[in-house]
Amino acid sequence: MSMTIAEKVLARASGKPEVKPGEFITAEIDTLMVADMSFYDSFVLLEEKGHAKIWDPDRVVVIMDHQYPAQNAVQAEKHRKIRKWVKQQGIRHFYDGGVGICHQVMVEKGHVLPGHLIPGGDSHTTTYGALAAASCGIGHSDIAYVMATGSLWFMVPGTIKFVLNGVLPTGTSAKDIILKIAGDYLVNVAQYKSVEFTGPVASALSIDDRMTICNMGVEIGAKFAMFPCDEKTIDYLEKRTKDSINPIQSDTGAVYEKVYEIDFSTLEPQVACPHNVDNVKPVTEVEGIAVQQAFIGSCTNARVEDLERAASILKGRQTHPETRLIVIPASREVYLNVSESGVLQTLLEAGAMLCPPTCGPCGGLNNGILANGESAIASTNRNFKGRMGNPESSIYLASPETVAASAVEGKITDPRKYL
Amino acid sequence: MDMIRKGRVWKFGDDISTDYLSPSFTLDEPWEVTKKKVLHIHDVFTRECREGDIIVAGENFGCGSSRESAAVNLKRLGIGCVVADSIARIFFRNCMAVGFPVMICKGITEAVAEGEILEVDFESSAIINQTQSKKLTGGRLHPDLLNILKSGGILESLNQ
Numbered sequence: 211m212s213m214t215i216a217e218k219v220l221a222r223a224s225g226k227p228e229v230k231p232g233e234f235i236t237a238e239i240d241t242l243m244v245a246d247m248s249f250y251d252s253f254v255l256l257e258e259k260g261h262a263k264i265w266d267p268d269r270v271v272v273i274m275d276h277q278y279p280a281q282n283a284v285q286a287e288k289h290r291k292i293r294k295w296v297k298q299q300g301i302r303h304f305y306d307g308g309v310g311i312c313h314q315v316m317v318e319k320g321h322v323l324p325g326h327l328i329p330g331g332d333s334h335t336t337t338y339g340a341l342a343a344a345s346c347g348i349g350h351s352d353i354a355y356v357m358a359t360g361s362l363w364f365m366v367p368g369t370i371k372f373v374l375n376g377v378l379p380t381g382t383s384a385k386d387i388i389l390k391i392a393g394d395y396l397v398n399v400a401q402y403k404s405v406e407f408t409g410p411v412a413s414a415l416s417i418d419d420r421m422t423i424c425n426m427g428v429e430i431g432a433k434f435a436m437f438p439c440d441e442k443t444i445d446y447l448e449k450r451t452k453d454s455i456n457p458i459q460s461d462t463g464a465v466y467e468k469v470y471e472i473d474f475s476t477l478e479p480q481v482a483c484p485h486n487v488d489n490v491k492p493v494t495e496v497e498g499i500a501v502q503q504a505f506i507g508s509c510t511n512a513r514v515e516d517l518e519r520a521a522s523i524l525k526g527r528q529t530h531p532e533t534r535l536i537v538i539p540a541s542r543e544v545y546l547n548v549s550e551s552g553v554l555q556t557l558l559e560a561g562a563m564l565c566p567p568t569c570g571p572c573g574g575l576n577n578g579i580l581a582n583g584e585s586a587i588a589s590t591n592r593n594f595k596g597r598m599g600n601p602e603s604s605i606y607l608a609s610p611e612t613v614a615a616s617a618v619e620g621k622i623t624d625p626r627k628y629l
Numbered sequence: 630m631d632m633i634r635k636g637r638v639w640k641f642g643d644d645i646s647t648d649y650l651s652p653s654f655t656l657d658e659p660w661e662v663t664k665k666k667v668l669h670i671h672d673v674f675t676r677e678c679r680e681g682d683i684i685v686a687g688e689n690f691g692c693g694s695s696r697e698s699a700a701v702n703l704k705r706l707g708i709g710c711v712v713a714d715s716i717a718r719i720f721f722r723n724c725m726a727v728g729f730p731v732m733i734c735k736g737i738t739e740a741v742a743e744g745e746i747l748e749v750d751f752e753s754s755a756i757i758n759q760t761q762s763k764k765l766t767g768g769r770l771h772p773d774l775l776n777i778l779k780s781g782g783i784l785e786s787l788n789q
Contacts, residue, residue: 234771251697259784284657333695333719347719349697351726355783363773397644398689402718431689433718486644574653592693594648601669
């Protein structure tokens with residue numbers, strides 16, 4: 211039988227020749243990703259249940275990024291316990307604070323392989339679909355179950371396909387593509403589905419850009435969000451892993467529940483307005499709205515190319531005196547790259563302030579909570595009321611280019627005028 | 630776990646996110662503080678919800694983060710169950726994982742008004758609007774998921 215990528219992964223992981231959408235299976239997990247908060251909570255549960263022995267410590271990756279560096283003694287104490295457990299359990303793949311945001315680290319350090327089933331303790335685990343992995347967020351009881359058994363139940367999802375046609379216009383990038391899809395097809399278009407992105411625009415996108423799109427797959431409801439494995443995937447991975455690479459693709463004749471053909475040749479920069487990710491408008495319709503904070507960071511849009519694009523706009527310019535610009539590169543590797551290339555200097559000269567490579571203010575956890583009545587424009591993934599720590603504030607989501615241009619003018623600004 | 634839930638309905642719209650069910654600014658707070666901020670977007674819910682009340686919501690209930698506290702908070706508030714037109718995937722998983730019953734029923738928002746009395750049977754998937762004497766049928770849970778619910782969560786099933 212012809213299968214989609216998701217069906218192939220779940221069939222292999224459940225030891226079956228084939229699976230069909232709607233089927234309920236128990237699958238063996240290839241790798242489990244856990245970030246600081248989810249590791250702490252799940253390990254406490256495991257201890258309570260008397261199961262504090264991880265099924266295979268080499269297949270668990272622990273990354274400190276959400277509440278890091280500790281903001282208070284409670285968090286610091288949690289970190290201390292996490293380090294103790296990691297040692298106790300013999301977990302080799304432990305990345306303490308400073309290495310980067312979990313999803314970036316997973317990909318950079320070669321923990322993500324095409325065709326692997328990788329649940330993770332964070333909703334944006336869908337990011338690894340950029341390398342054709344079947345990855346999705348789970349909560350901490352499910353994590354505890356995986357840590358104890360190495361397996362988990364899954365419902366086989368139907369697959370939908372977005373065919374990205376045309377050529378991406380100057381001044382637009384991956385974020386604009388996924389925001390346009392969210393705006394036009396709404397936030398539950400992919401609910402409980404596996405999504406595949408194909409077509410000429412998809413093929414032309416870099417792995418960084420594919421990560422942005424897969425990252426926000428969860429914002430349109432997706433269980434998995436994937437690009438098929440191609441030359442770019444293999445090139446990227448050969449530098450990062452010695453493991454053999456399965457060039458996984460959907461079979462010809464695989465069944466899609468729906469196929470959306472979209473032409474992006476006339477795409478404009480997009481902005482998701484408060485307080486929902488599908489409240490999307492072209493930047494030209496929202497220009498002029500004042501923003502007190504601009505944030506380029508998060509697992510969505512803080513990779514090398516994102517920072518280069520922001521720097522190309524900020525070069526020789528200054529941020530607006532009434533707008534603070536926070537930049538958080540996604541990892542130490544990204545930091546090193548942009549510090550060598552001079553991009554970091556450009557950002558600093560323009561007035562950006564830099565924070566350690568963690569989640570930062572994206573989830574309202576640290577480094578940039580908003581005041582009552584303030585608005586932020588951010589390269590992040592969610593703009594729900596209170597997301598950045600204060601329900602009396604507003605969040606606009608946009609590409610790093612649009613965030614950079616808006617930081618210069620102190621109001622939402624079309625980045626194309628600076629290119 | 631009791632597989633029949635009966636209670637007074639609170640209604641919510643579409644896209645009720647985990648940032649409303651479990652706001653980041655409550656994550657390090659004690660329950661006494663947190664419980665007053667669950668679903669803070671609603672004027673009176675946090676003040677007036679009672680043990681056994683049922684939440685009826687629109688599309689995409691529980692969208693957003695994987696934080697399990699979104700499901701746990703509703704359970705701790707004593708909410709009987711959630712019935713929604715559709716439920717976001719991770720939240721659905723988390724509800725099963727912590728033994729909190731949720732049901733998907735297309736059309737539920739139109740069929741129920743706030744304050745009406747609903748009886749939801751998770752074994753048969755029958756939903757009875759007692760106020761209007763109307764019956765609906767929701768999505769059936771897979772028998773394995775029903776078992777997880779009955780035992781009170783995924784880790785309890787581990788111990789069986």
